[in-house]
Amino acid sequence: MTVVCRESYSSQSVPLSYRRNQDGTIEVFKEGSNHAFSSLAQTFRTVFLPQGYPESVSEDYLAYQIWDTIQAFCSSITGTLATQAMLKGVGVGDVTATAAAATITWLLKDGTGMCGRIVFAWYQGSSLDCDAKRWRLFADILNDAAICIELISPLFPYYFTAIACVSGVLKSIVGVAGGATRAALTLHQARRNNMADVSAKDGSQETLVNLAALVVGLLITPMVSGNPLLTWFLFFLFTFFHLYANYRAVTCVVMNTLNQARLHIIMKEYLTTRFLHILSPAEANAREPVLRRVPRPLEVNLGAQFGQLCKRWSDMERWASSSSNEKYWLGLDRRTGFINILLHRDCTSQDIIEACFQAEIIVINTENEDVISQYFDSRGDDPDKYTKGDQLPADASWKVVRLSGLMAESLYPNFALELRNTGWVIGHTLLGTNEWRAEWSMTGIPEGKSFKSL
Template sequence: MKMDNIVCRESYSSRSRPLRYLGRSDGSIEISSDRGGNRAFVSLAQMFRTVFLPQGYPESVSEDYLEYQIWDTIQAFCSSITGTLATQAMLKGVGVGDSTATAAAATITWLLKDGTGMCGRILFAWYQGSSLDCDAKRWRLFADILNDAAICIELVSPLFPKYFTAIACISGVCKSIVGVAGGATRAALTMHQARRENMADVSAKDGSQETLVNLAALLVGLVLTPMVAGNPTLTWSLFFLFTFLHLYSNYRAVTCVVMETLNQARLHIISQEYLSSVDGHIISPAAANAQEPVVWKLYRPLKVNLGAQFGQLVKSLPDMEKCLHSNRSQKFLAGLSRKTGSINVVLHRDCTADDVIKACFQAEVMQHAQKHAWTESRRSDPIGVKPVFYQEIRELLAKGSRMTPDDCWEAGQALQPDQRQPLPSIHR
């Protein structure tokens, strides 16, 4: 009897169930599935991947996707539980269960809370909107810390009935800021995770995962609510427990993300390592991300004002001549302001990504000089840049870096045409 021959094997992704096309002796083709283990379990796992994971997982997402989503799931669950505790406290504070409370007073309180929250959302988006995707990890953690603070404020609100409206408004502002910062940074992280132009799919599946987690937290909340009613000790114990888990899981989530694009913090880390090493060592994106601070802003001896106003750098015509001479014919001007302790970088309106790299690296050289206490009276050979450094930085930049906010100033007339000369020499 002639055996069936396998004419083709097919799989949807590396973790999908492969299909086999068998050539039969009668000339027909039969489709067979390679099933391993328990058939019901395999079908359930396949359904879970289809419903909750992006199409083509894991090839269609970044390598850190699974670890990040696990920690993000834990933090979402903890946040939902503490949110349930806060909701109970807010309802008590607004007058639920109090025979003297009126529906009109509760409505006014809620309207004031929502109104102040809307104002806070607008002001925060205006003040920090352009920097949220530059430092997505730090702002993501900030949003979750502020969310826990808002929940804590809501829990204490019933203890101060005379000031309940003011406390509710403060909580509303905090949660509005959380909504702006969390939503904007989530979009930046989704862009990082999507590797096949599938941002919509990654975002939609993230929403499905969060909905499932919130549903599970809702069921747990139904059990906890009768237990914590009238028991402040248990309420605060659960709050501190889940808040600790929430903050820890958020910290693990943002620190496991390996962004392959550049912002000023990661460029500073890479450049300083390159300038400090004897052999011009260039650290990997994973190493740079591991050193990137996610709680506090990166400390630098000199503040880099990338996209500065022309008037911040040049105060007189002699100053302008010095800047043009020291920067030669680049499409940017860079100078140190000793009064403000900052490096001001003016960008030409026609500057390219390469010009931004040069401007940022020149600022980092000045940072390095300040760190090692260089002075103008001591001189050495000019600092050179190896082609491999420039090439690797350009590749990272091409992936979609955000080293400068959108609202930077651009000079139009003062700078000379770019002649592709090397970086200005920095002497000591």
């Protein structure tokens, strides 16, 4: 018999071989000795892992899912404890409680939660994509806080409705932040345009974990009923593991797209090593904080309005002369602590990254005032010649913007090339760009022209 074909569903599936028999028929058989175990493992992978795993997902998928499974189990257990406390708070087991009062309390709790969901999505919705890891961890910390509030609610029966409403608001924020960041992480993990499959299998994994937690909850509920000491012990125990697993989950994620934090970390390394080293996605993600924002002396307002840069005609002259890229203007406002970047309506992701590249030069120069001067010294150049003899006022903010623009013009092409070679995706970014876009002209825009017709 001769093997005429060998195939596999993925690199970790059981290979199939096709043999040609002497009578001319083709027979299929599975390689490996333990076919029963292999079939069971293959069935598990098919049901709970994305099609084509592991090639169809990111390299950090398995590590993230393991820690995410642990945190989901712990959260389900603490949620069971909180549900018992809430049912006791609304009057379950109390002969004096009425169904109408419990219903009103629950409706108020749900209503305030809905309002909180709307407000939070309006206030922070646009930043959830940009800092998915930090908001993911924030959502789980807030979830544990809400569960803690629910556990203490029976101790304050006169304020139970208010406490329940506070818990409802917190859990609504958890729902928005957790759901949005889960979508962002799923998009990162899906490598074959299979976001729906990755999301569906993630839901299957979570359902399996919740079923296991349900069984454990059925066992521990009679034990903790009427035993507050054991209740709080289990709460703190599972909360600790919940937070630890969440921290490990988000820190093992390696995002290969740029956000403000990762770009700042990359730029700091790039400038301090004299333009010799660009951090890889794994290195930059390892340095990215997930409990707090990256501390910076100046904030970058990407996609600013025209009025935030230009109050007078001299402002237009100043910022126009400071940038060689015609698709953005960059202005520094030391009074407010913002670097405002005005974007042209035709700007591309490359222009946006270049604008942020220049902004980070200013930010890092504010932390270390030698960065710009060291660059010009290394070229044997005098930076003053680019700002002297100008008709514009000698303003310190304008000078640093002007010099940083010259640095960006010289360094960015090679920086962008090295980013690609190091494994970064720069076709799209997560830099938190506002949607304001503009068109400008130093000679004036004819009246009656619509925005789209310019």
